[in-house]
Amino acid sequence: MIEFDAVTVIYPDAAEPVLSGVDLRIGEGELCLVAGPTGSGKSTLLGAVNGLVPHFTGGLLRGRVRVAGRDTRTHRPREFAGHVGVVGQDPLAGFVTDTVEEELAYGMEQLAVPAAVMRKRVEETLDLLGIAELRRRPLRDLSGGQQQRVAIGSVLTAHPRVLVLDEPTSALDPTAAEDVLAAVTRLVHDLGVTVLMAEHRMERVVQYADRMLYLPGDGRVLDGPPTDVLAGGPVLAPPVVELGRLAGWEPLPLSVRDARRRAPALRARLAGRPRPSRPEPGSAAALTARQIVVRYGEIIAVRKVDLDLRVGEVVALMGRNGSGKSSLLWALQGSGRRRHGTVDVTGRDPAELPARKARRLVGLVPQTPSDLLYLNSVAAECAQADRESDARPGSCRALLDRLAPGIDDAVHPRDLSEGQRLALVLAIQLTAAPPVLLLDEPTRGLDYLAKARLSEIVTELAAAGHAVVLATHDVEFVAGTASRVVVMAEGDVVADGPTVEVVVSSPAFAPQVAKVLSPDPWLTVAEVEQALT
Structure with a gap:
């Protein structure tokens, strides 16, 4: 053919x-x-x-x-x-x-x-x-x-x-x-x-x-x-497959079903071993949202949602397509539709500020990252990001190299692959490092290595006191990065709690490792490897 x-x-x-x-x-x-x-x-x-x-x-x-x-x-x-x-x-x-x-x-x-x-x-x-x-x-x-x-x-x-x-x-x-x-x-x-x-x-x-x-x-x-x-x-x-490599299984499993058939011995090795803990966020509020309502004509996308983000917290916002995740992010950022409700970031509401000042409080990477790219080269976009963020020259480029190494400075952003374009926009927004950072489908088009680098950067931002929200369907990225998961359905919040509690109990949102080693609450291959060493 x-x-x-x-x-x-x-x-x-x-x-x-x-x-x-x-x-x-x-x-x-x-x-x-x-x-x-x-x-x-x-x-x-x-x-x-x-x-x-x-x-x-x-x-x-x-x-x-x-x-x-x-x-x-x-x-x-x-x-x-x-x-x-x-x-x-x-x-x-x-x-x-x-x-x-x-x-x-x-x-x-x-x-x-x-x-x-x-x-x-x-x-x-x-x-x-x-x-x-x-x-x-x-x-x-x-x-x-x-x-x-x-x-x-x-x-x-x-x-x-x-x-x-x-x-x-x-x-x-x-x-x-x-x-x-x-x-x-x-x-x-x-x-x-x-x-x-x-x-x-x-x-x-x-x-x-x-x-x-x-x-x-x-x-x-x-x-x-x-x-x-x-x-x-x-x-x-x-x-x-990575779990199969770690456990020495041959042939390598391609599905959860294949891996579960060989998992009893691995579960026995892990029995009694403590699961690695994750850093606890601070107690101070980074963002407080109350009774957020977003409407599009007769359609209510977000229904009276309350959300509290703490300093140093990484929150995954999950739910089926059309559940209201993106609408909520835009409402929190201040430039999206908000029919009702308030957002407080350090005593100010981003919706009441000029766009440039609002971006300093809450940064947003949208689902279509190319909307934020308007210059003629990667180098120009990076330099502009450094100037607008009052960052040291080369800061944006350094972040881009961590996410997607090897991109030529002279390339026009429209000539990049989808994943490279997303990496560039992520680098631009991360350069500003606002107190609250909202990422809408941040792993779309990224390979496993790029996602691992993004996870490191997000973890570093949280450790430095920033609050990060990830609206995503990538359950594997959530398992390795988020400390808390909020699940939406038809505009409502239907679940909110620590990652391990929310995703392990969900057939749809559980990562592969959790499905293979169920009922034990292991989420990632890295956790299993750390426990075995």
């Missing part, structure tokens, strides 16, 4: 090719997980499948890429529209209509699908992805996760033979991610669709993959069954 023959891709002004001499043969009905560090070339590999690389992105492609017998050198990307469905990292950037139903039908209209067939496929896709209640909603009013499901649905309606997904579950809550992956695997098993899926949250996908394509970042592509690739060297791996 997909053939890569000696494919090398190099972009203008780049010192080294992103892909070098890649040979691949991907058959019909295979689910391939594409993994690797941020900026290693995953999006380039996916873009080469339908000719977006190099016809749209620029650069030079040597070698040959064929899909269903069509050569990307002689066929333009539009000629692959009926064969290859592509969902990018930023769903909103790909929308061309106003409502959900219109977006699902648009691609079929361009392919001249009969009206009766279009209606049937729209209904099937709405049910398949669980978004029937959204059919008439404006796309811009949806949460990030809801937008992502619509984006996937908009390409599924065309019934492509190849489906290319770039971070398809990054903005989805765990339950919604499982639903989307179940739909994708159904397409693979029942209809023979070939799927290439780039995903940093490998713990969600690897157990379903037939093959794994791992890009270490030096132009190569390691190809093979997931167990072989993950066992073959210093490859980024999900927690269940």
Whole structure:
């Protein structure tokens, strides 16, 4: 179905090719997980499948890429529209209509699908992805996760033979991610669709993959069954695999179910050993919010929420897509809608201050970080951040190098990968180091190493007296970083307590290690390793 023959891709002004001499043969009905560090070339590999690389992105492609017998050198990307469905990292950037139903039908209209067939496929896709209640909603009013499901649905309606997904579950809550992956695997098993899926949250996908394509970042592509690739060297791996490496299990487990079968001996070794403690936050209040209400027309996104943040506290804000997490963050920051309620940060309400002064009290990294980038180079963005924050020159750049090393100063922010762009915005906001920092989906597009670095930075900020709120669906990041978890549903707070108490008792929000070693309250591989040494 997909053939890569000696494919090398190099972009203008780049010192080294992103892909070098890649040979691949991907058959019909295979689910391939594409993994690797941020900026290693995953999006380039996916873009080469339908000719977006190099016809749209620029650069030079040597070698040959064929899909269903069509050569990307002689066929333009539009000629692959009926064969290859592509969902990018930023769903909103790909929308061309106003409502959900219109977006699902648009691609079929361009392919001249009969009206009766279009209606049937729209209904099937709405049910398949669980978004029937959204059919008439404006796309811009949806949460990030809801937008992502619509984006996937908009390409599924065309019934492509190849489906290319770039971070398809990054903005989805765990339950919604499982639903989307179940739909994708159904397409693979029942209809023979070939799927290439780039995903940093490998713990969600690897157990379903037939093959794994791992890009270490030096132009190569390691190809093979997931167990072989993950066992073959210093490859980024999900927690269940890291736990298997620590315990010496062979073959390595790919799922919680596989690991639980071998866990009794490990649980016996851990019996009676104390779980490492986490630093306690201070008693002083960093932010106090009372009776916060956010409305969008008839929709109440946040319902009379009270929230107290303490100095030195890292709080994870969790809940399904559309539960009100982002709306609450914007209300706390002061620039979002707030129909009712008060926010107090050191005696002041950010909503009553000029924007620049409000940012000094409460910093916010939104779900779409590119909204905060407006200069022509990475160096200019970093220098501006240092000036606005009255920080020592080079502070922002140093933070960026910790999160995503190796980004060229001269690169335009729009030419960065999604993960690199997020790392840049995180560095800009972290440079200001306000008393309260709000991060909305801060790990989206980040690999495991970058998330570990972000966790270190967040922990350091908390130790220095800052309060940090992480609105996220990344249960593994929460398990290793947050001291407290607040769960929202339909605008209400339905759970609030220490991380270990909230996530271990939740089937949806429990990390892999907690599921494997249940009922013992272990959260991360690092905790297990520390207890065993």
